[in-house]
Amino acid sequence: xxxxxxxxxxxxxxxxxxxxxxxxxxxxxxxxxxxxxxxxxxxxxxxxxxxxxxxxxxxxxxxxxxxxxxxxxxxxxxxxxxxxxxxxxxxxxxxxxxxxxxxxxxxxxxxxxxxxxxxxxxxxxxxxxxxxxxxxxxxxxxxxxxxxxxxxxxxxxxxxxxxxxxxxxxxxxxxxxxxxxxxxxxxxxxxxxxxxxxxxxxxx
Numbered sequence: 215x216x217x218x219x220x221x222x223x224x225x226x227x228x229x230x231x232x233x234x235x236x237x238x239x240x241x242x243x244x245x246x247x248x249x250x251x252x253x254x255x256x257x258x259x260x261x262x263x264x265x266x267x268x269x270x271x272x273x274x275x276x277x278x279x280x281x282x283x284x285x286x287x288x289x290x291x292x293x294x295x296x297x298x299x300x301x302x303x304x305x306x307x308x309x310x311x312x313x314x315x316x317x318x319x320x321x322x323x324x325x326x327x328x329x330x331x332x333x334x335x336x337x338x339x340x341x342x343x344x345x346x347x348x349x350x351x352x353x354x355x356x357x358x359x360x361x362x363x364x365x366x367x368x369x370x371x372x373x374x375x376x377x378x379x380x381x382x383x384x385x386x387x388x389x390x391x392x393x394x395x396x397x398x399x400x401x402x403x404x405x406x407x408x409x410x411x412x413x414x415x416x417x418x
Contacts, residue, residue, distance in 0.1 A: 234305040234399050239387045243295030246288040253285030291316040302369055302386050305396070307403060310354075312381065314367040322370055324379060326404040328360040333409035334393040350388070352396075354379040 260278060294300075294316055304311040309325040337349040356362065356377040365372040371380040397408045 234396060235301050236303040236383060236386050236388050237300045238295055238302050238385055240296060240300075242385050243292045243300075246295060247292035250285045250289040250292060253281050253288070257282055257285070287316070294319075302383070303381055305399060305403075310381070312367075312370040314369055320367070322365060322367070322372070324354070324362065324372075326406075328356050328362060329404055329406045330355040330357055330377075331407035331409055332397065332400050332404075334390070334397070336390070350383050352381040352383065352393075354381065 257278065299313070299319065301313055303313070307326075309323055309328075312322040312324070314320050314322065331354070333353045333355075335351055335353055337351070356374065356379060358377065360374055360377065362372050362374050362379075364374060369382045369385070371378075371382075373379075400406055401408050
């Protein structure tokens, strides 16, 4: 049995375990795709005019090779984000799985027994020289008994020294209203404290 709302999926699997998944937004895949197309067009134009010549290695050729490799990486990222496993976080009865990486996907597991509380935060970063931007993440407080190692990836940061885990949902299909469903799940299944959502302002 699978029920869907606009942004994520709640699945009832065969073993009777409820899974809640947060997916990467497809806009990320389209962004990778657009970048790879721009790099390809640029490469074809330079090649057509004879500017890109491997027989004459210079600074421009080196830059183009780097850009071409970045374009290949972006193309792979586009395929993975649009057609592959697009799960960023998976909440199970045992704990939380975070999936990071484009070409080689790495899995990080956080046991529910290590968790004390959960809070959804919206950080408003204000810089006089730039347009205001926001960062969205779920902050998890850890128990002192945790054996998790320090990790810093694109969608997850674990810092055992301050007993904190940050699950970034900036690039995910996750809205503020979805936090109500997830917080209810965490409270019921993990028996942890749910802290009221906060908006934090930072100024540089």
